[in-house]
Amino acid sequence: MTSRVLLVSPASGESLRQARFDDGGPLDAGGAARARAAAGSLPAVARVLVSPGVRCRQTAAALGFDPTPVPGLAGLDAGRWTGRTLAEVGAAEPDSVGRWLTDPGCAPHGGESVRELCARVARQLADLGRMDGRTLAVVEPEVVRAAVVEALGLPDTAFWRLDVPPLTATELSGRSGRWNLRLGRPLGAPDGD
Template identity: 40%
Template sequence: MSSVVRLSLVSHAATDALRLVRFPIDESLNEVGRRECRKAARMAAARIVTAPELRTIQTAEALGLLGATTDSALADVDHGSWRGLSMQDLPPDDVATWLSDPTFAGHGGESIVDVIERVRTWLDRVADTETETIAVTHPAVVRAAVIVTLDAPPDAFWRMDIAPLCITRLHHRGAWTLRSTSFGPEPH
């Protein structure tokens, strides 16, 4: 019988871009995000990784997840020319297409399908580690991991809300299984 690989995906804490519904740049946590991290329970794992963006690194540090390494496979969606803009700044037809067509990359960045495939490759690597991992990343990466785990269609991506500091636990024993999703890191 194969060993169980445990993976906890933690969505980064709040930023001003989240609050303003703006496509992110490499912004830091806002005061609400820092305060929520201080209130959260501590977690531990043999392996800790973060996405390369400042907000994920700061979230890991604020949660006491020291010694993390960064992994570019956990990066947020590349929004291309939309970085830093709000949805109101964009042509409504482009926004509607982006929200309904997971292959859309008209902004010059990644499509949702691209993100799902990037995360699928990363999950395959994690499955081979045979160790417990905590990954601090982005809501889009968590959504993509759930899509892969449930073998759901890419258009299901937008039917999930992943809040700041949401934790999604996956287990792998031959295949990934969604174990639980909860708000805020809990004792592990």
């Protein structure tokens, strides 16, 4: 059985442009328009899932989907940093931010560490790997990063080295334990299959 998981990053919003830890902010007008324009450009899928985050749900809706929310696909829990910008936190807690960016097991914000996020996403990916057909999931960029770390067996220190632009698709195909990766196709671009 071969599974295909298409991870779609959400369209842009003010929080993304400000490098703000997810504050539940919505898509901006331009991001919503780009998502609506990309509707219909995705391949047929067996199921559509979504992170519970506002931007992900709004992106899925703009793409024309009525997905199933999956709490295990939520973005990183940034604890007390939620809603603040990276610049604000860096100015107030430079040592904490430095540790957070270099030690995947560190969670100075009191939320979830990168290592914990990667483990959570790995469990979700294993579940998806047991499903036949293609799954589309609209998820936060950090969930895409964690999935790539798991799929390729990368060390969790590689997490911050992966960039995930807004409204792009990253596809994993294969099965749990043996994934192939197709990176960052902008939505609206030809699929190639």
